[in-house]
Amino acid sequence: MGFLQPFALIALPLIALPILIHLINQYRHRTIPWAAMMFLMRAKRMRKGMARLRHFLILLMRVLAVAALIFVVSRPLSGGWLGSIGMSKPDATLILLDRSVSMEMQDLQTGQSKRSAALKKLAELLEQGDYGTHLMLIDSASGQLQEVDSPKALLDIPIAGPSATSADIPGMLASTLAYLNANESGRVDVWICSDLNENDWDVESGRWQAIREEFAQLEGVHHFLMADADLPSSNLSIRVENVQRWERGNDAELVLDVIVRSKGNRGTRRQEVPIEFEVNNVRSVVEVELDQQGASLKGHRIPIDTKLRSGWGSVGLPGDANPLDNRFFFVFSESPVRRAIVVSDDVKNGEAFRRALAIPIDPRLQHQIDVISVDSAAEGASLNRIAGEWENTGLLIWQAALPRGPVAEQIAQFVDTGRVVMFFPPGSSQVSGKGNQSENERLFGSHWGAWQTPGSQQIFSTSWWRGDTDLLAHVESGDALPLNELRTYRYRSFESPGTPLARFNDDAPLLSRVATDRGAVYFCSTLPTAQFSSLEREGVIFYVILQRALGWGCQALSVASQRDAGPDVLADSSAWELVAPTDNSPLLSQRGLHAGVYRDGAYWTAVNRSQIEDSATAVPVETVDALFDGMSYRRIDVDVSDTSALASELWRIFLIAMIVALLAEAALSLPGKRTKTTLSMVPTT
Amino acid sequence: MLQLKRDYLDQKVLERLSTLQLHARLPMIGSVSGKHRSPIRGSSLEFAEYRKYVPGDDPRRLDWRAYARNDRYYIKEFEADTNLRMCLVVDTSGSMNFAHDGMRKLDYARRIAGTLAYIAAQQGDAVGLYCAGTGFHKEIPPKRSAAHLSAVLDELGAMEASGETGLANVLHETAERVPQRALIIILSDLFIEPEVVRNCLDHLRFRKHDVAVFHLLEQRELALEFDRPMRFVDMEGGEPILADPTVIGAQYQRALEIYLEDMNTVIQETEVDYHRIRIDENYDDVLARFLLGRTPKRHK
Numbered sequence: 002m003g004f005l006q007p008f009a010l011i012a013l014p015l016i017a018l019p020i021l022i023h024l025i026n027q028y029r030h031r032t033i034p035w036a037a038m039m040f041l042m043r044a045k046r047m048r049k050g051m052a053r054l055r056h057f058l059i060l061l062m063r064v065l066a067v068a069a070l071i072f073v074v075s076r077p078l079s080g081g082w083l084g085s086i087g088m089s090k091p092d093a094t095l096i097l098l099d100r101s102v103s104m105e106m107q108d109l110q111t112g113q114s115k116r117s118a119a120l121k122k123l124a125e126l127l128e129q130g131d132y133g134t135h136l137m138l139i140d141s142a143s144g145q146l147q148e149v150d151s152p153k154a155l156l157d158i159p160i161a162g163p164s165a166t167s168a169d170i171p172g173m174l175a176s177t178l179a180y181l182n183a184n185e186s187g188r189v190d191v192w193i194c195s196d197l198n199e200n201d202w203d204v205e206s207g208r209w210q211a212i213r214e215e216f217a218q219l220e221g222v223h224h225f226l227m228a229d230a231d232l233p234s235s236n237l238s239i240r241v242e243n244v245q246r247w248e249r250g251n252d253a254e255l256v257l258d259v260i261v262r263s264k265g266n267r268g269t270r271r272q273e274v275p276i277e278f279e280v281n282n283v284r285s286v287v288e289v290e291l292d293q294q295g296a297s298l299k300g301h302r303i304p305i306d307t308k309l310r311s312g313w314g315s316v317g318l319p320g321d322a323n324p325l326d327n328r329f330f331f332v333f334s335e336s337p338v339r340r341a342i343v344v345s346d347d348v349k350n351g352e353a354f355r356r357a358l359a360i361p362i363d364p365r366l367q368h369q370i371d372v373i374s375v376d377s378a379a380e381g382a383s384l385n386r387i388a389g390e391w392e393n394t395g396l397l398i399w400q401a402a403l404p405r406g407p408v409a410e411q412i413a414q415f416v417d418t419g420r421v422v423m424f425f426p427p428g429s430s431q432v433s434g435k436g437n438q439s440e441n442e443r444l445f446g447s448h449w450g451a452w453q454t455p456g457s458q459q460i461f462s463t464s465w466w467r468g469d470t471d472l473l474a475h476v477e478s479g480d481a482l483p484l485n486e487l488r489t490y491r492y493r494s495f496e497s498p499g500t501p502l503a504r505f506n507d508d509a510p511l512l513s514r515v516a517t518d519r520g521a522v523y524f525c526s527t528l529p530t531a532q533f534s535s536l537e538r539e540g541v542i543f544y545v546i547l548q549r550a551l552g553w554g555c556q557a558l559s560v561a562s563q564r565d566a567g568p569d570v571l572a573d574s575s576a577w578e579l580v581a582p583t584d585n586s587p588l589l590s591q592r593g594l595h596a597g598v599y600r601d602g603a604y605w606t607a608v609n610r611s612q613i614e615d616s617a618t619a620v621p622v623e624t625v626d627a628l629f630d631g632m633s634y635r636r637i638d639v640d641v642s643d644t645s646a647l648a649s650e651l652w653r654i655f656l657i658a659m660i661v662a663l664l665a666e667a668a669l670s671l672p673g674k675r676t677k678t679t680l681s682m683v684p685t686t
Numbered sequence: 687m688l689q690l691k692r693d694y695l696d697q698k699v700l701e702r703l704s705t706l707q708l709h710a711r712l713p714m715i716g717s718v719s720g721k722h723r724s725p726i727r728g729s730s731l732e733f734a735e736y737r738k739y740v741p742g743d744d745p746r747r748l749d750w751r752a753y754a755r756n757d758r759y760y761i762k763e764f765e766a767d768t769n770l771r772m773c774l775v776v777d778t779s780g781s782m783n784f785a786h787d788g789m790r791k792l793d794y795a796r797r798i799a800g801t802l803a804y805i806a807a808q809q810g811d812a813v814g815l816y817c818a819g820t821g822f823h824k825e826i827p828p829k830r831s832a833a834h835l836s837a838v839l840d841e842l843g844a845m846e847a848s849g850e851t852g853l854a855n856v857l858h859e860t861a862e863r864v865p866q867r868a869l870i871i872i873l874s875d876l877f878i879e880p881e882v883v884r885n886c887l888d889h890l891r892f893r894k895h896d897v898a899v900f901h902l903l904e905q906r907e908l909a910l911e912f913d914r915p916m917r918f919v920d921m922e923g924g925e926p927i928l929a930d931p932t933v934i935g936a937q938y939q940r941a942l943e944i945y946l947e948d949m950n951t952v953i954q955e956t957e958v959d960y961h962r963i964r965i966d967e968n969y970d971d972v973l974a975r976f977l978l979g980r981t982p983k984r985h986k
Contacts, residue, residue: 030928035918037783037907038875040945041927044937051845055934141981 009075012420016071055669062617069659073652091190091223093135094127094175096149098161099195099532100142100594101168102614105325106196106236114164115229119194120155123227132190139176141168142594143568160586163609165566165596171208178215181222188221194594197230197625198616209628216632224634225545230619234263237274237295238326238615239318244563246305246333247365253307255333259298259316262615263291278303280314310335311561311596311605313580315339315508321665324402326615330581330598332561332605338367339555346375349426353537354398357547368551375401375427391415395554398547400425400528403444407527412444416520419557420548423523426452426493433584445522450494453509461489463511466503472523472546481544488535492526497685499524512546521553560604565611566594579602616661690958692843694796706977708805710770710896711868711959736760738930768921770811771863773827774799776842779817779851780922784875785906786965791902795873798900801973802841802871808955814864815841818856818874826976828868832866854878856962857886861893873900880948887956889921898959898976901949905964910938 035041048056055505068632069267103117113121127136142164148616155161171191177191205619216222244257258499259276273288274296277589280303289296303314311334318327339357345351351372353610358370371390397415399422404412416422426449442448455461463484466473475481484503492509497521515522556562569576571591577599579586587595599606728785739759749762753798782792803813807830824841824927825833835920854872860870870890876883876899890897912931919926931938946962953960959980963972 027928027930031917032917032919033912034784034921035927036784036875036904036921037877037942038918038920038924038927039879039905040910040930040938040941041918041934043941043944044934047940048934051932052937194898378797447975504948537700586927 006074006076008570009071009090012071012074015069016064016068018067018183023060026228031387032263041643051155059666059669061429062662066659066662066666072655073659081344091131091133091466092187093184094138094190094192094306095137095169095180095202095579096123096155096192097173097177097191097195097199098138098140099168099170099193099201100140100162100164100166101201101202102163102196102323102325102610103166103196103198103617104194105163106323109322112164115196117159117228119229120161123192123194124152127192133188136259140164141173142166142566142591144169144172144176145568146176159591162591164591164594165325165608166568166594167611167614168198168566169214169538170195170202171206174212176206176220176562178212181219181531182588188223188457190223192225192227194227197228197619197622198559198614198617200430200613202620202625202628204620204624204628210440210494213305213331222624222630222633224629226621226625226636228625228636231616231620234321235263236319238264238323239260239276239292239316240329240609240612240615241316241331244331244333246335248309251307253305253306253309255303255314256300257303257331259289259301261289261291261295261297263293263295269616274318277317278314279310279317280305281309289486300437311603313605313607315581316599321585326395326610327598328582328596329609330596331563332598332607332609334559334561334605334639336366337393337555337558338369340369340371340390340394340558342394342553342555343372343397344401345372345398346401346598347530349529349530350400350425350428350528352541354400356530357537357540357544358396358551359545362548362552372538394560395420395556395558396547396551397554398425399423400427402427403448405442405444409444416517416522418517419554421487421521421523421554422532423525423547423550425446425528426495426646428528442498445497445499447495447497447499447513447515448526450496452491452493459494461505461507461509463487463489464506464508465502466511471502471548472512473542482545483539484542486535486539491533495524496528497524516650519548520557523550532578535584540604544654561607562605563607566596566608566681568593570608571606577606578585580605651674692800692838692842692890694793695800695804695839695868696797696970699801699973702970703801703805703973704808706805706974707809707810707880707981708770708802708869708977709784709980709982711980718825731949732801735763737763742926756804757782768807769811770806770862771814771866771868772802772811773802773814773816773828773860773868773870775816775818775837775844775856775860775870776845777851777853777876778823778845778847779925780848781851781875781877782847782902783921786904786906789963789965790847790942791875792845794902794963794969795900796842796845797969798973799871799873800839801969803835803842805902805977807832811957813838814868816860817841817845817855818851819847819966820852821855826967828864850924851878854886857891861886861889861895861946864893864895867894868897869896869898871900873902875902876949880945880952883949884952886930887952887958891956891958896959897956898980899953899961899971900976901960901962902965908942908964910935919929 009266022661098120100116104119105114108118108620111118130321134151135151137146138149138155138158138160139146139237140160143160145160147160149155149158173193174191177475181189216224235444239259239261242258242260244255246253246255248254248637261274261276274284275288275400276298278287283304286409287298287301289298301483305312311332313330313332314329317329320327339361345354345359351374354371355372359368371389375481394415397412397420399412403424424447453461457602466482466484468475468481473482473484489505489511492505492511492551494509495513495514497510497515499513501510501513502523503511504513509526510524512526515524527534527536529543574589574592577591578601580598580600582597585598591606593601596609597607599608622636626634707729736749736752737760739761743761745765747761751761752758752762757807765774776792776795778792782795783790787822787865800814803815805855806813810830812828813835814832815824817823817825824845826838851875853872857870857872864870887897887899910931914932915928915930917928919924959976961972961976
């Protein structure tokens, strides 16, 4: 048996209190001169038997009551013989550990992070109780299920250490379900250690309903949530965006945006915070003034050696509540020539694509656009002609019937390497590539349908689009793209498993994105020329989405890439050499889960926490509790002061014991029937 | 009337009891004529019995009427009236200091003894006093004079209680020292074993004494009604006892019960005039009850 508040056991000597009170009471006597001593002496002699035992039992009951009270306060836990009374032993215990950046938020007094505090407490609980024959860990960083030797090992193993990743709690529960279904375990305890970060819990996700339903069908699964949603009084995080290396004459410089976010209450007083830049082992410090939200340095320039074509750097903040968001790594390289290939079955449309892509956003960028006819592409001649450039192409515009065969495979590989393909409908009624291809010929699970005309309506208008992310996101100034002004005269329906990014007023998709592991695949249902839509004529939308697609596609071409930490961020982690940080380098298996800079020959990769980790807030505990409706669930705050949910299994036993002891004491203390002496006052003679 | 200056004697009580007389339950052998029966035939007006004439008898005491009826000689005998020797034995052990509302058992005994002494003296009986502490604290043999009564009353007023009880020894001694039949009145709380009491009473009864016992008790001794632990200090100098009455109350009651039952048995078997008294009772009522109880019943 263990205790959640073992310090309360210091009060155990208080069990002597009833005896002490008894003794004090004995000495609290009054003195009285007494004549009938012979009866007192006889009475005392009589008490040597059952009466003395009764008195002893009363004292014992009082001692037991006090002891039970102390045990109640000390929060006894299941385990040992008492545990077998309060709760059955689990066959297995699964630990779902949130290793996200926000879990590294520290208590500034103890220097202990939420993750380590939760692990320490959990290890204590499991050590004191029974955790079954299997102790399994699912960590949010790797998502892998691994067996752990003992609860104490949780404190040392790397897979329970800090990471720069985000967590996916519903995904971890789904993994748990998969394990439970595969192993048909009996009684299983599932412990979730998390800080209830909104991003990690994704409470709006439809997955929760399915998870609840599946868990409801399993018997003997108990969920324990060790939650620590307390926010620090204040915390700063830093990140870098838009790192670019430019040359001006004989000089070179890095241009980057630095964003400092502030969480918590820093007071109304403005204060300055030093930001330390490190590039090529050269350090510099810039003081920025913080307001309530934080601060930002847009277009900050750092001069570098012209010979430094690529490399890495970092920005850092002074230490605060969360050490993992105080440093951000970045890598840079020369901007590559942005190449795009347009495959079109129509000259006008091909030219429209070329014009929109040829003009760079920044005059320092170089764009190279190749337009080839679909016939040449299908024969492979043109593709072969530009084969040398294929590896350096970031965007492929395919405005023709969907290809098949080697060309389709080539395009799939193109996407797998992180680049972007945009499919536009073939201008003719042809739905598929050369020959007698089936109407059902698909690429990326999609295929074109028939052309749609507005009928009695004059045009199709755009009724809905996603302005928060992806190609149609609002521009930097915060203004939305003018999709409501887009006029579409004809569009071609398509069937696709992708997610629509924009819809017409008849609910048909205008733009859709197909989910892929890397890169991006888009389907657009109309063409830019005036015969089909106002995309080319009004220009802005068309230009922005093509430039964005080209920019993202070309990111894969850069030798320097910024990535969010995750298990698959480094495809072959052994090939990547850790460049920074040099201290506390992670194990090979943990690379990619920690922030740092990795190098593989000429390629650089900076791994950092995802942007959402800097801004996410905690989900209210009531909302989290509601997620577990219908499941066996108890929430336990990591703060030891509230562990009543767990301890209740055993403290009830001690509470009952205390009540029984008090009742027994009361029963034993009841005065016996005092026989009134019938004293005859008349002479008996 | 005797001029009384003793505060334990109450004039009103004496006046109230003046109509009552102290009677002996057994024939007494007194020195002078009195109001009590004597075992010796005398010349009182009270007929006792007929007895056959034997030579030497005074022929004047022959009942000629009986001779005329039966033709036999009978001597007509009459009761002899004599006075009474009353010996007051007062327990002066420390336990007699136990008090109720300021009234000690000794004070209570003093009032009863003083009043009885006065009543006895008034009817011409001899009064003696024996103070029983560890031994005889004071011994005043019974005499009839007014001066002697004054000495007895003075001693009653002056006596104090202390030390262990020696009542048993004193009673045995008294049984031997009082030479002729007497009324022995014992005033004590009798906190001694009933068997010891039995021996004393048997001894007194063997010596033909008429024995009356005033057993003085106090309410708290009977109930032991305390709600907290008490340190009971022995008033006779023994070891104090620390006890919680709420705990040992039942046992105390049981011990008291046994004691009283045993005492009842002793009283019944020794046939003494026994009065169990709570000292919160009015002593004049107790005395009235005592005197009336001893009044001889008239023969019809």
